[in-house]
Amino acid sequence: xxxxxxxxxxxxxxxxxxxxxxxxxxxxxxxxxxxxxxxxxxxxxxxxxxxxxxxxxxxxxxxxxxxxxxxxxxxxxxxxxxxxxxxxxxxxxxxxxxxxxxxxxxxxxxxxxxxxxxxxxxxxxxxxxxxxxxxxxxxxxxxxxxxxxxxxxxxxxxxxxxxxxxxxxxxxxxxxxxxxxxxxxxxxxxxxxxxxxxxxxxxxxxxxxxxxxxxxxxxxxxxxxxxxxxxxxxxxxxxxxxxxxxxxxxxxxxxxxxxxxxxxxxxxxxxxxxxxxxxxxxxxxxxxxxxxxxxxxxxxxxxxxxxx
Amino acid sequence: xxxxxxxxxxxxxxxxxxxxxxxxxxxxxxxxxxxxxxxxxxxxxxxxxxxxxxxxxxxxxxxxxxxxxxxxxxxxxxxxxxxxxxxxxxxxxxxxxxxxxxxxxxxxxxxxxxxxxxxxxxxxxxxxxxxxxxxxxxxxxxxxxxxxxxxxxxxxxxxxxxxxxxxxxxxxxxxxxxxxxxxxxxxxxxxxxxxxxxxxxxxxxxxxxxxxxxxxxxxxxxxxxxxxxxxxxxxxxxxxxxxxxxxxxxxxxxxxxxxxxxxxxxxxxxxxxxxxxxxxxxxxxxxxxxxxxxxxxxxxxxxxxxxx
Numbered sequence: 291x292x293x294x295x296x297x298x299x300x301x302x303x304x305x306x307x308x309x310x311x312x313x314x315x316x317x318x319x320x321x322x323x324x325x326x327x328x329x330x331x332x333x334x335x336x337x338x339x340x341x342x343x344x345x346x347x348x349x350x351x352x353x354x355x356x357x358x359x360x361x362x363x364x365x366x367x368x369x370x371x372x373x374x375x376x377x378x379x380x381x382x383x384x385x386x387x388x389x390x391x392x393x394x395x396x397x398x399x400x401x402x403x404x405x406x407x408x409x410x411x412x413x414x415x416x417x418x419x420x421x422x423x424x425x426x427x428x429x430x431x432x433x434x435x436x437x438x439x440x441x442x443x444x445x446x447x448x449x450x451x452x453x454x455x456x457x458x459x460x461x462x463x464x465x466x467x468x469x470x471x472x473x474x475x476x477x478x479x480x481x482x483x484x485x486x487x488x489x490x491x492x493x494x495x496x497x498x499x500x501x502x503x504x505x506x507x508x509x510x511x512x513x514x515x516x517x518x519x520x521x522x523x524x525x526x527x528x529x530x531x532x533x534x535x536x537x538x539x540x541x542x543x544x545x546x547x548x549x550x551x552x553x554x555x556x557x558x559x560x561x562x563x564x565x566x567x568x569x570x571x572x573x574x575x576x577x578x579x580x581x582x583x584x585x586x587x588x589x590x591x592x593x594x595x596x597x598x
Numbered sequence: 599x600x601x602x603x604x605x606x607x608x609x610x611x612x613x614x615x616x617x618x619x620x621x622x623x624x625x626x627x628x629x630x631x632x633x634x635x636x637x638x639x640x641x642x643x644x645x646x647x648x649x650x651x652x653x654x655x656x657x658x659x660x661x662x663x664x665x666x667x668x669x670x671x672x673x674x675x676x677x678x679x680x681x682x683x684x685x686x687x688x689x690x691x692x693x694x695x696x697x698x699x700x701x702x703x704x705x706x707x708x709x710x711x712x713x714x715x716x717x718x719x720x721x722x723x724x725x726x727x728x729x730x731x732x733x734x735x736x737x738x739x740x741x742x743x744x745x746x747x748x749x750x751x752x753x754x755x756x757x758x759x760x761x762x763x764x765x766x767x768x769x770x771x772x773x774x775x776x777x778x779x780x781x782x783x784x785x786x787x788x789x790x791x792x793x794x795x796x797x798x799x800x801x802x803x804x805x806x807x808x809x810x811x812x813x814x815x816x817x818x819x820x821x822x823x824x825x826x827x828x829x830x831x832x833x834x835x836x837x838x839x840x841x842x843x844x845x846x847x848x849x850x851x852x853x854x855x856x857x858x859x860x861x862x863x864x865x866x867x868x869x870x871x872x873x874x875x876x877x878x879x880x881x882x883x884x885x886x887x888x889x890x891x892x893x894x895x896x897x898x899x900x901x902x903x904x905x906x
Contacts, residue, residue: 479866480867482607482866483866513818517826548818554818588816
């Protein structure tokens with residue numbers, strides 16, 4: 291399909307692929323680390339240039355990613371590919387730096403309920419915990435991405451006020467985060483909320499260039515929300531190959547926005563990504579066979595040769 | 599979730615529910631006509647005010663809707679609900695009028711390939727066939743909706759030029775259609791195409807108030823496309839309860855935009871529809887049990903009490 295460029299949209303979008311981390315972390319199946327390494331190599335071969343590789347969280351909490359020490363060294367040949375890793379605390383940062391990680395991410399909660407549930411801390415206590423993590427990463431010349439979770443709705447608190455997100459965003463920027471990823475962790479957001487939050491963040495002096503969006507497709511809203519963010523000037527979009535990853539806090543097997551569904555829209559809009567959709571779809575079908583379940587991505591399903 | 603009104607969007611949207619016709623027509627399962635009648639009653643009870651009830655096509659071509667004569671009389675008690683029916687030709691119109699149908703629809707193709715495949719005619723021959731159908735309906739004071747299929751992409755011809763759609767739209771308006779429904783029959787469209795087509799139709803003197811959009815979610819684009827159409831001023835949106843209906847021309851089990859996914863977005867945007875989302879979700883779960891397969895709607899899945 292030929293591009294149909296539209297005014298008000300960016301010419302290029304960087305896809306921040308979160309399948310190996312946010313995706314696999316929420317899949318029931320435990321994959322061998324060599325399959326994960328092959329997955330990441332296939333993602334890179336499809337043209338993805340930022341691939342969140344794993345998380346250095348305690349194995350007790352996320353058994354799916356307990357193999358980070360074995361997986362990460364297998365990615366050393368991926369020249370020119372950014373491989374950020376999630377670090378929950380200083381101990382995780384130590385492990386990541388020891389293995390040579392060149393980018394890290396911290397995962398903050400905007401709401402008190404989720405901070406308590408996920409981090410066993412208040413929001414401020416979690417930010418205090420991240421302060422030395424970010425400082426030490428920057429000392430090592432390792433840039434830090436800050437995830438903000440529950441930016442739109444929270445399973446315990448309902449709709450999240452915009453000023454709560456702005457406050458945490460401001461703090462993470464002041465602590466030194468190079469980029470913030472605005473997460474709709476339970477997938478409830480609608481486009482008006484996206485516009486409202488991005489406008490408020492700009493009003494607080496946080497430039498759009500430092501913002502990424504991270505939508506889950508739990509209620510089928512992820513792509514409409516992403517389109518809204520693109521119209522606002524956002525050019526970094528988190529997505530998960532094949533729509534990997536259920537949401538543990540919503541009654542649905544649907545996870546992140548599928549990278550393929552995103553690419554179908556971006557290609558149609560004439561927005562460049564450098565990613566080969568057919569090759570990525572092949573990778574998601576290959577991984578689905580390893581996971582023993584079909585991809586929830588509409589585009590993967592439509593392009594699948596098996597369903598003809 | 600409280601509404602977040604956004605400038606440039608309509609205050610109210612009319613949902614044109616196509617589940618009983620476009621949805622069930624493309625489902626493998628054959629439902630008893632009394633189950634269909636209950637389905638339509640439940641849709642009306644959920645607040646839907648326009649429900650496309652069935653099609654008076656020859657039973658040989660669409661066995662799923664061969665019971666139109668038995669079904670339609672069971673809907674007589676639905677006061678205040680518009681119940682359009684599809685009529686493929688004069689014979690179908692005769693059958694519909696004999697049963698007291700008060701609104702009908704014709705189904706035209708924009709592309710020669712699909713006109714040949716679906717109607718065994720050229721585009722112009724199909725418009726000639728519709729001419730007396732529309733004229734006679736108007737004589738009987740029965741308004742006619744014109745469906746335009748393959749408005750964006752066609753499985754044989756690829757991307758469809760905008761001027762081809764404009765030509766067929768102009769003809770159907772001139773023949774007397776009160777409303778046109780712009781169909782992305784294979785679900786390939788992206789938002790730039792939606793803007794381009796709506797702009798071209800306005801340029802050809804067809805007012806947006808007479809346009810409805812009809813997206814399929816084959817590649818996960820339906821809601822982003824719908825949002826784009828709303829921004830352009832469209833206020834009538836076709837959708838199918840529970841996302842009923844596969845697409846027979848694409849390798850996917852995914853059908854029409856799910857009414858529930860649409861409602862989640864519209865409610866979040868503070869756009870009124872008069873439809874009760876929870877009640878509709880209950881109806882889609884009830885019908886899914888009759889069909890023996892889960893609803894492909896993300897919202898139905900997320901709201902389903904069974905998946906907790």
